[in-house]
Amino acid sequence: MKKKLVVIGAGFAGFWSVLSAVRQSRALQKQDELEISMINPDEYLTIRPRLYEASLEGLRIELAHYTKPLGIRRITGYVNLIDPASHFLYITSLKEKLVLNYDYLVLAAGSTLQSFDIPGMELTYNIDTFAAAKKLENHMIDLAGNGFRADGSENFVIVGGGLTGIEAVTGIIGKAEHISHYYLDALPSFKAIVIERKASIASEYSIEARKYIQGIISLKNIEVITGTAVSSIEPRKVHLSNGMSIPTQTVIWTAGMQASRLTEYFYGERDMYGRLKVDQFLKLPGYTNVIVAGDAANVTVDNGLTAPMAFQYSNFQGRWAGHNAVNDMFGMPLEKYIQEGYVTCLDLGHGEALFTRGWERALELTGSDASKVKTFINTQLIYPPADAEDAVTASYPEIPEF
Numbered sequence: 040m041k042k043k044l045v046v047i048g049a050g051f052a053g054f055w056s057v058l059s060a061v062r063q064s065r066a067l068q069k070q071d072e073l074e075i076s077m078i079n080p081d082e083y084l085t086i087r088p089r090l091y092e093a094s095l096e097g098l099r100i101e102l103a104h105y106t107k108p109l110g111i112r113r114i115t116g117y118v119n120l121i122d123p124a125s126h127f128l129y130i131t132s133l134k135e136k137l138v139l140n141y142d143y144l145v146l147a148a149g150s151t152l153q154s155f156d157i158p159g160m161e162l163t164y165n166i167d168t169f170a171a172a173k174k175l176e177n178h179m180i181d182l183a184g185n186g187f188r189a190d191g192s193e194n195f196v197i198v199g200g201g202l203t204g205i206e207a208v209t210g211i212i213g214k215a216e217h218i219s220h221y222y223l224d225a226l227p228s229f230k231a232i233v234i235e236r237k238a239s240i241a242s243e244y245s246i247e248a249r250k251y252i253q254g255i256i257s258l259k260n261i262e263v264i265t266g267t268a269v270s271s272i273e274p275r276k277v278h279l280s281n282g283m284s285i286p287t288q289t290v291i292w293t294a295g296m297q298a299s300r301l302t303e304y305f306y307g308e309r310d311m312y313g314r315l316k317v318d319q320f321l322k323l324p325g326y327t328n329v330i331v332a333g334d335a336a337n338v339t340v341d342n343g344l345t346a347p348m349a350f351q352y353s354n355f356q357g358r359w360a361g362h363n364a365v366n367d368m369f370g371m372p373l374e375k376y377i378q379e380g381y382v383t384c385l386d387l388g389h390g391e392a393l394f395t396r397g398w399e400r401a402l403e404l405t406g407s408d409a410s411k412v413k414t415f416i417n418t419q420l421i422y423p424p425a426d427a428e429d430a431v432t433a434s435y436p437e438i439p440e441f
């Protein structure tokens with residue numbers, strides 16, 4: 040009987056896990072003894088870091104293009120429950136309820152945006168998943184269809200002044216203009232506003248980088264409201280804790296990420312985001328057959344520092360996860376995951392960007408130079424090779440020099 044490797048999630052971590060597992064099983068000449076399955080709610084690898092962009096075109100890649108030729112079993116469904124003691128998963132798919140048994144599990148179910156107990160939270164939009172970004176886009180198309188005439192419809196309120204919030208607030212007017220070109224002769228005067236509970240937006244950045252971001256935001260005439268939280272949302276208004284109300288029909292929530300709730304089925308140390316603490320092989324302590332990778336994992340990457348939830352880590356952790364899962368199943372030594380350094384590349388819209396290096400997020404490149412790096416990341420680096428076999432080759436667990 041074949042051994043069963045099951046990967047939950049087809050984000051960057053899950054996608055690279057299955058490719059790496061295919062490659063390593065071939066390297067060990069064990070491909071005929073292994074069944075690799077991947078479970079994901081839809082049929083795509085979503086290029087999640089680009090969901091803030093003006094157009095959603097090209098932001099989903101068909102998984103079947105890789106899984107079919109490589110013989111990976113793909114299940115379109117949602118894992119509802121994991122029983123680590125019996126090695127069973129309970130899945131709801133479009134057609135049926137499935138129970139699946141595994142010999143080895145890679146948990147790569149990523150992260151989601153937290154929902155907060157605020158009146159009207161259900162009226163907010165977000166860019167956390169493709170479906171959510173599409174819902175926002177459809178809403179903006181509706182507003183454009185009405186000429187952005189209704190109360191507050193020209194105002195876009197972004198909640199959260201972290202990396203995602205800044206990309207959203209600097210990109211939202213470009214998106215509104217992009218949509219308007221199809222519906223309107225003249226562009227309305229759009230307004231973007233960012234609400235941040237802390238004293239400053241971009242608070243994780245170095246002072247120099249933060250100043251640069253604030254400068255660009257002010258040049259773009261974006262309103263920044265700090266030290267204030269959202270207290271409630273109505274269909275045409277948002278109320279703030281400082282007593283202010285802003286007329287708007289579009290509140291985009293970006294604050295508060297948490298690890299997939301599937302992490303709750305395992306015991307062990309977890310951090311404030313609910314991520315499970317794993318060892319340097321990405322194995323979950325206390326289990327012989329569980330690896331956690333990507334946004335669901337808390338991994339030490341650099342001098343005791345933990346990887347943030349970021350593509351730059353999940354993308355590579357997947358390569359280690361598949362490799363180590365296969366080696367563990369066939370009694371081979373595991374590869375230590377090491378990924379030093381941390382960079383960020385922040386899109387500030389209209390050819391402006393900021394590139395930082397190091398944990399203190401020190402400013403390294405700005406303007407069109409940084410924008411070229413962002414374009415390279417978003418259009419090349421982040422995408423797997425188009426050819427399935429080339430992708431298998433690229434799944435080797437190593438970090439290339441950038």
Ligand SMILES: Cc1cc2nc3c(=O)[nH]c(=O)nc-3n(C[C@H](O)[C@H](O)[C@H](O)COP(=O)(O)OP(=O)(O)OC[C@H]3O[C@@H](n4cnc5c(N)ncnc54)[C@H](O)[C@@H]3O)c2cc1C
Binds near residue numbers: 348
């Ligand atoms: C708007 C935005 C901008 C970003 N920008 C950047 C950036 O500039 N740089 C950067 O490094 N990172 C960025 N990120 C973060 C980056 O996208 C994530 O760190 C990365 O996607 C994590 O990959 P992952 O595979 O661990 O998880 P995910 O991308 O969350 O993928 C998990 C997959 O598992 C599936 N899944 C979840 N639950 C279940 C279940 N119960 N059953 C089956 N399947 C399940 C999900 O549907 C999903 O397909 C951004 C994120 C967003 C939303």
